Amino acid sequence: MPIELNVxxxxxxxxxxxxxxxxxxxxxxxxxxxxxxxxxxxxxxxCTVHVDGVATRSCATPVSAAAGRKVTTIEGLSxxxxxxxQRAFVDEQVPQCGWCQPGMLMTAAELLAQKPxxxxxxxxxxxxxxxxxxxxxxxxxxxxxxxxxxxxx
Numbered sequence: 001m002p003i004e005l006n007v008x009x010x011x012x013x014x015x016x017x018x019x020x021x022x023x024x025x026x027x028x029x030x031x032x033x034x035x036x037x038x039x040x041x042x043x044x045x046x047c048t049v050h051v052d053g054v055a056t057r058s059c060a061t062p063v064s065a066a067a068g069r070k071v072t073t074i075e076g077l078s079x080x081x082x083x084x085x086q087r088a089f090v091d092e093q094v095p096q097c098g099w100c101q102p103g104m105l106m107t108a109a110e111l112l113a114q115k116p117x118x119x120x121x122x123x124x125x126x127x128x129x130x131x132x133x134x135x136x137x138x139x140x141x142x143x144x145x146x147x148x149x150x151x152x153x
Contacts, residue, residue: 001015002014002015003015003016003018003063003064003066003067004067004068005025005063005066005067005068005069005071006068006069006070006071007026007030007032007071007072007073007076008032008071008072008073008075008076009076012030014029014030014063016029016063017063018062018063018064018067019062019063019064020062020063021058021059021060021061021062021063022049022051022056022058022059022061022062022063022065022066022071023035023037023047023058023059023061025063026049026058026071026073032073032075034073034074034075034102035047035048035049035058035073035074035102035103036099036100036102036103037059038059038099038100038103038131039059040059040060041059041060042057042059042060043129043131044100044103044130044131045057045100045103045104045107045127045129045130045131046099046100046102046103046130046131047059047103048102048103048104048106048107048130049071049072049073049074049106050070050071050072050106050109050110051065051066051069051070051071052069052070053070053072053110053113054110055106055107055109055110072106073102073106074101074102074105074106077105077106077109083105083109084112084147084150084151085105085108085109085112085143085144085147086105087147087151088143088144088146088147088151089101089104089105089140089143091143091146091151091153092139092140092142092143092146093139094136094139094140094143096134096136097133097134099133100130100131100132100133100134103130104127104130104132104140107126107127107130108123108126108127108140108143108144108147110126111123111126111127111144112144112147112148116148117148118144118145118148120141123140123141123144123145124141127140127141127144
C-alpha cells in the first residue's frame with residue numbers, strides 16, 4: 001500500500017516497506033540527497049529533517065511515522081540558499097566538509113522558530129548532540145546568533 005507524504009510542499013506517494021527509514025525514502029526513493037547519512041542510530045544529527053516543524057532524525061524514523069505529515073528537508077529550507085541561517089553559515093565561514101550542515105541547519109531552524117533570540121546556552125543545548133567532524137562549533141553558534149539578528153554581523 002503506498003504511503004502518502006508531503007515533502008517540501010509537494011504531495012508524494014511512495015510504495016515502500018512502512019519500516020524503511022525516512023532517510024532512505026528521502027535520499028534513494030525521492031532523490032533528495034541533501035539530507036545526509038552519518039551513523040544510522042540517531043546519534044550524530046546529520047540526517048535531521050522537520051516532520052510537522054519538529055527536528056527529527058530521519059535515519060531512525062520509519063517512513064510510516066511521517067505518513068500524512070509535512071516533511072521538510074534541507075532542500076525545502078530554501079531553494080536558493082537564501083534562508084537567513086544558510087546565509088549566516090556562509091558569512092561565518094562554517095562550511096568545511098559540510099557533512100553536518102544539513103542537520104545543524106534544520107535543527108537551528110526549529111530553534112529559531114521556537115525562540116527567535118536564543119542564548120548561547122539555548123544553542124548549545126539544542127545543537128549539543130550534533131556532531132561536527134570539523135569542529136566548527138563556535139562558528140555554528142555565531143551563525144545562529146547572526147541569523148537571529150537578521151544577518152547583521
